[in-house]
Amino acid sequence: MFNKIVTADEAVAGVQDGMTIMVGGFLGTGSPEVLMDALVRKGVKHLTVIGNDGGLAEGQPAGEFAGKTPRGIGKLLENHMVDHVIMSHVGVNPRLNEQFADGSLKYTLVPQGTLAEKIRAAAYGLGGVLTPVGLGTPMETDLDELGRKKDVMEIDGKKYLFERPLHADYSFIRASLADEFGNYMCSKATRNFNIVMAGASDHTVIAAEKLVPVGQEDPDIWQVAGVLVESVVEGEPAWQI
Amino acid sequence: MADLKARIAKRCAKHFEDGDFINLGIGLPTMVADYLPEDVIITCHSENGFAGIDILADQDTLDVNIINSGGQYVTALPRAKFFDTAESFGLVRGGHVKATVLGAMEVAENGDLANWIVPGKKVAGMGGAMDLCVGCPEVIITMLHTQKGAHKIKKECTLPLTAEKCVTDIITEMAVMKVTDEGIVVTELHPDYTKEEVQEATGVELIWSPDLKPYDET
Numbered sequence: 001m002f003n004k005i006v007t008a009d010e011a012v013a014g015v016q017d018g019m020t021i022m023v024g025g026f027l028g029t030g031s032p033e034v035l036m037d038a039l040v041r042k043g044v045k046h047l048t049v050i051g052n053d054g055g056l057a058e059g060q061p062a063g064e065f066a067g068k069t070p071r072g073i074g075k076l077l078e079n080h081m082v083d084h085v086i087m088s089h090v091g092v093n094p095r096l097n098e099q100f101a102d103g104s105l106k107y108t109l110v111p112q113g114t115l116a117e118k119i120r121a122a123a124y125g126l127g128g129v130l131t132p133v134g135l136g137t138p139m140e141t142d143l144d145e146l147g148r149k150k151d152v153m154e155i156d157g158k159k160y161l162f163e164r165p166l167h168a169d170y171s172f173i174r175a176s177l178a179d180e181f182g183n184y185m186c187s188k189a190t191r192n193f194n195i196v197m198a199g200a201s202d203h204t205v206i207a208a209e210k211l212v213p214v215g216q217e218d219p220d221i222w223q224v225a226g227v228l229v230e231s232v233v234e235g236e237p238a239w240q241i
Numbered sequence: 242m243a244d245l246k247a248r249i250a251k252r253c254a255k256h257f258e259d260g261d262f263i264n265l266g267i268g269l270p271t272m273v274a275d276y277l278p279e280d281v282i283i284t285c286h287s288e289n290g291f292a293g294i295d296i297l298a299d300q301d302t303l304d305v306n307i308i309n310s311g312g313q314y315v316t317a318l319p320r321a322k323f324f325d326t327a328e329s330f331g332l333v334r335g336g337h338v339k340a341t342v343l344g345a346m347e348v349a350e351n352g353d354l355a356n357w358i359v360p361g362k363k364v365a366g367m368g369g370a371m372d373l374c375v376g377c378p379e380v381i382i383t384m385l386h387t388q389k390g391a392h393k394i395k396k397e398c399t400l401p402l403t404a405e406k407c408v409t410d411i412i413t414e415m416a417v418m419k420v421t422d423e424g425i426v427v428t429e430l431h432p433d434y435t436k437e438e439v440q441e442a443t444g445v446e447l448i449w450s451p452d453l454k455p456y457d458e459t
């Protein structure tokens with residue numbers, strides 16, 4: 001019978017060397033830790049990773065509190081599993097600049113709001129987005145994540161940058177609460193990229209802090225439709241400081 | 242130096258009106274929140290995910306699901322609204338966040354801003370700065386007037402831009418300025434400095450408002 005519930009290792013079993021993945025989270029808050037741990041166990045290499053930032057490195061303070069282990073995408077960076085990052089911010093986790101410097105990691109910067117819209121365009125069937133953000137800056141002249149030139153379009157006398165959709169093989173998302181069908185909600189500031197990344201990849205995997213049977217909760221609470229989710233993993237731990 | 246930064250933050254806080262929805266950047270701009278008048282309702286946008294930042298969390302108020310855009314644990318006001326990144330930046334690009342307060346490496350006479358990258362140095366990325374500078378109707382730069390004597394207010398920016406023609410106001414320890422089509426107009430001068438000293442610390446010909454006032458330090 002139809003069943004989306006898998007273990008973390010089963011959820012990442014299809015991730016191959018060289019694939020593109022997108023991962024929710026903002027400086028580690030809202031990142032799917034059990035899925036990152038499973039990717040590390042699998043030892044997949046040469047990934048392209050889309051996310052807001054590089055999470056946190058080993059021992060790096062989370063806010064004013066010291067983190068004991070790396071967080072989020074930081075786990076993949078710590079294990080040299082990434083060849084290319086597509087992010088809005090690469091300044092916090094020091095592994096990023098270290099790996100840029102030694103030539104093992106390439107980066108493409110995308111303004112935070114534009115990054116969300118490029119991902120949303122991929123999930124929801126748009127050919128791209130027109131944004132005024134980045135005009136007159138390196139965002140206009142730099143090539144995009146796939147080495148394509150960006151077009152400037154004039155619509156009703158106003159200039160916009162045309163930004164293409166950003167699609168991946170896997171979306172890895174953290175949910176605070178989900179049901180077994182994959183409907184989910186993300187609490188407070190853990191929403192960040194965990195909402196738009198659903199459906200923007202061939203496979204959407206959520207790691208739920210709390211998983212409930214279908215029908216237990218009022219359907220009105222769900223922020224994202226379970227129809228976008230292929231796999232549901234239970235046992236995402238509450239954030240430990 | 243700390244006193245000068247506090248002066249700038251305090252002056253910037255007077256800029257806002259009852260009901261304003263604003264975004265405060267990291268560093269000096271964050272200090273503006275400490276001086277917002279208590280008799281007005283100002284709502285601060287945290288671009289990582291909500292409107293209505295209150296104060297830094299302590300052990301009693303800590304909620305691990307609430308951070309600000311600098312990764313610090315904070316608390317949310319009762320009127321707070323949480324949202325995802327797309328909604329957050331929709332509010333920004335749509336012009337619904339009235340003002341953003343940011344620091345700068347360079348500001349040009351026409352309002353061009355450079356504050357996100359120095360080529361050849363460690364890369365940080367723009368985060369949400371480009372979106373905020375394009376989307377917010379008011380872009381307020383709070384900064385020390387010079388970089389150890391080197392001009393930061395210039396004819397043209399030499400560093401890569403954050404956004405074109407976006408800066409509306411500049412608040413330094415020396416003066417309060419508006420960016421206009423005619424050039425940079427000084428509206429308030431701090432009594433510790435002469436007009437000549439401020440001009441010397443600036444890389445463009447300043448315009449002195451006919452209504453020039455002393456720097457509001459009340």
